[in-house]
Amino acid sequence: MTLVLAGARILAGLGRLSDPATGDRRIPYRAELVDVVIDGDRIAAVVPAATAPAGAGVERIPLDGRWLLPGLWDQHVHFTQWAQTARRLDVSHASSAAEAAALVRRRAADSPDEDVIVGFGFHDALWADVPTRELLDAAAGRPVVLIAGDLHCSWLNSAAAQRFAPGSTEAVLREDASFAVTTLLAAADEATLDRWARDAARMAATRGVVGVVDLEYGWNLDVWKRRIAAGADGLRVEFGVYGDHLDRAAHLGLRTGDLVAETGGLLSVGPYKVISDGSLNTRTALCSRPYPDGGTGVANLSPGELVERMRFAVEHGLEPAVHAIGDEANRRALDAFEAIGAGGRIEHAQLIDASDIPRFARLGVVASVQPEHAMDDRDVADRLWEGRTDRAFPLAELHAAGARLAFGSDAPVAPLDPWAAIASAVGRSRDGREPWHPELCVSREVALAASVRSTVGPGQPADLAVLDRDPFGCSTDELRTMPIAATLVAGRFTHDTLR
Numbered sequence: 122m123t124l125v126l127a128g129a130r131i132l133a134g135l136g137r138l139s140d141p142a143t144g145d146r147r148i149p150y151r152a153e154l155v156d157v158v159i160d161g162d163r164i165a166a167v168v169p170a171a172t173a174p175a176g177a178g179v180e181r182i183p184l185d186g187r188w189l190l191p192g193l194w195d196q197h198v199h200f201t202q203w204a205q206t207a208r209r210l211d212v213s214h215a216s217s218a219a220e221a222a223a224l225v226r227r228r229a230a231d232s233p234d235e236d237v238i239v240g241f242g243f244h245d246a247l248w249a250d251v252p253t254r255e256l257l258d259a260a261a262g263r264p265v266v267l268i269a270g271d272l273h274c275s276w277l278n279s280a281a282a283q284r285f286a287p288g289s290t291e292a293v294l295r296e297d298a299s300f301a302v303t304t305l306l307a308a309a310d311e312a313t314l315d316r317w318a319r320d321a322a323r324m325a326a327t328r329g330v331v332g333v334v335d336l337e338y339g340w341n342l343d344v345w346k347r348r349i350a351a352g353a354d355g356l357r358v359e360f361g362v363y364g365d366h367l368d369r370a371a372h373l374g375l376r377t378g379d380l381v382a383e384t385g386g387l388l389s390v391g392p393y394k395v396i397s398d399g400s401l402n403t404r405t406a407l408c409s410r411p412y413p414d415g416g417t418g419v420a421n422l423s424p425g426e427l428v429e430r431m432r433f434a435v436e437h438g439l440e441p442a443v444h445a446i447g448d449e450a451n452r453r454a455l456d457a458f459e460a461i462g463a464g465g466r467i468e469h470a471q472l473i474d475a476s477d478i479p480r481f482a483r484l485g486v487v488a489s490v491q492p493e494h495a496m497d498d499r500d501v502a503d504r505l506w507e508g509r510t511d512r513a514f515p516l517a518e519l520h521a522a523g524a525r526l527a528f529g530s531d532a533p534v535a536p537l538d539p540w541a542a543i544a545s546a547v548g549r550s551r552d553g554r555e556p557w558h559p560e561l562c563v564s565r566e567v568a569l570a571a572s573v574r575s576t577v578g579p580g581q582p583a584d585l586a587v588l589d590r591d592p593f594g595c596s597t598d599e600l601r602t603m604p605i606a607a608t609l610v611a612g613r614f615t616h617d618t619l620r
C-alpha cells in the first residue's frame with residue numbers, strides 16, 4: 122500500500138526533494154508544494170505537487186497546502202510519571218504550604234477511597250511558610266506525598282513517611298531520598314500504569330509527537346518491551362539507563378542507538394543518565410556563586426567519580442546524558458566530557474558561564490534543553506540567580522556558538538507538548554507577560570529543527586506531523602496551541618483528522 126500526502130508545504134531546512142538526475146536536493150524555498158510518497162514505514166519520494174503516482178493501491182490524501190513536518194520528538198520525559206500526573210492532585214498553584222495543605226484536605230474529603238493522596242507540582246522556593254509533616258497530617262488521615270514541580274524533592278506526611286521512607290525524619294525529602302519515594306509510587310499496579318501510558322501516548326500523538334526519550338527512573342527496558350508487546354505502538358521510545366542499572370545494561374550489551382528486537386523498530390537504547398546536581402527550585406543546582414541563603418548547591422558526585430562513571434559508560438557503548446543545571450555543574454560536566462574525549466548530552470543546561478558556551482559544539486555535546494522551564498522558573502531564577510539571568514536558558518547563545526539543541530519537556534515538570542517548548546524558545550513569554558531576556562530567543566526554524574530528528578525526504582522514516590496552522594504566519598501564542606491535523610509513526614496514522 123502506497124500513501125501519498127498530496128500538496129504539502131515543507132520547510133527548506135527540514136525537507137529534501139527527490140531528484141533522479143542528481144540525487145536528492147534541498148527544497149529551494151519553503152513555499153513550494155510537494156507530494157510525499159510513503160511506502161510502508163519509509164518516505165519513498167518527495168516530488169513536485171501533482172506528480173506523485175496515482176491509481177490502484179495508492180491512497181491519496183490531499184493536504185491542501187498544509188505544513189508537513191518531520192514528527193516531533195520530546196527528548197526528555199519521565200513517561201510513567203507523566204502518565205500518572207493527570208490523575209494526581211495539582212498543587213502547582215499553591216502559593217504557600219498552608220494552601221497546598223488546604224488542597225489536600227479538599228481532595229481527602231472528595232476522594233475517601235483513595236489509598237494514598239499523591240500531589241504534584243509545588244514550587245516551595247517562593248513560599249513564606251514551612252512545609253511540615255504536621256500540616257499534612259492535619260489535612261488527611263492517610264498517606265500524602267506531594268512531589269515538587271521539579272521532581273527533586275517531595276513532601277510527606279507521617280503516614281506516607283512510615284510507608285515509603287521509613288526512618289526518615291524530614292518532612293521534605295530531597296534528591297535521592299525523594300527519587301526513592303517516586304520510584305516506589307511508580308511501581309504500584311503495572312496494568313493500570315500501562316493503560317495510563319497508552320492514554321498519554323495517544324495524547325502526545327494529538328500534539329504531533331512521534332517519539333520520546335524516556336528518562337524515567339528505574340529499569341525501562343522491560344517496562345517498554347511489556348507495553349509494546351501489549352500493543353502500545355503510538356510512539357518511538359528511546360529509553361535511558363540510570364547509574365544503578367549501568368552494570369546490568371553493560372552486561373546485557375545494550376548500546377546507545379541499538380534497536381531492541383521484537384519491538385517493531387519502536388524501542389531503542391537511549392543514553393546513560395547521570396544526575397550530577399540538583400535543581401533551581403530546590404536550591405540544589407550547583408552554582409559558582411552562592412544562593413541568597415548562602416549555599417552553592419549540591420554535587421551528587423565528585424568530578425573524579427563523574428569522569429569514572431562516564432568513561433565506564435562510553436567504554437560500553439552508552440552515551441552519557443548528564444543532568445546539569447547550575448553553571449558549576451555544567452562546567453564540571455563539560456570538563457568530564459573533555460577528559461574522556463567523547464561527546465554526549467547535557468540535560469537542562471540552565472545556567473552557563475559565557476566561557477563554557479562554545480565548549481558544547483567543540484566537544485560534541487548536545488544541549489538537551491526544556492525551554493518551557495524558563496517560563497515556569499523565571500521568577501525563581503530572578504530571585505535565586507539574581508544578576509545572572511542573562512545567561513540562564515541561553516538558547517540563542519548556544520545556537521550561535523554552533524551547539525546542537527534538542528528540545529524536551531521533562532514531563533511532568535512541563536506538559537508533554539513540544540509546541541509549548543517551541544513557543545517558549547521563540548518568544549520567551551507566556552500568559553501575556555513581557556518576554557524574559559528576549560535577546561536569548563531563537564528563530565522558529567531553529568526551534569523546529571531542535572524538535573525533530575528526521576527530515577521530510579526520500580529514505581527517511583515516515584514519521585510525520587501535519588499542521589493545521591502556518592507555523593511562520595502565526596503569533597508565538599498561536600504556536601503554543603498549534604492544531605495538529607494528523608500524525609504518522611512509521612507510516613501509520615496515530616492521530617488523524619484528515620480521513
Ligand SMILES: [Zn+2]
Nearest residue numbers: 197199336531
Ligand atoms: Zn528529567
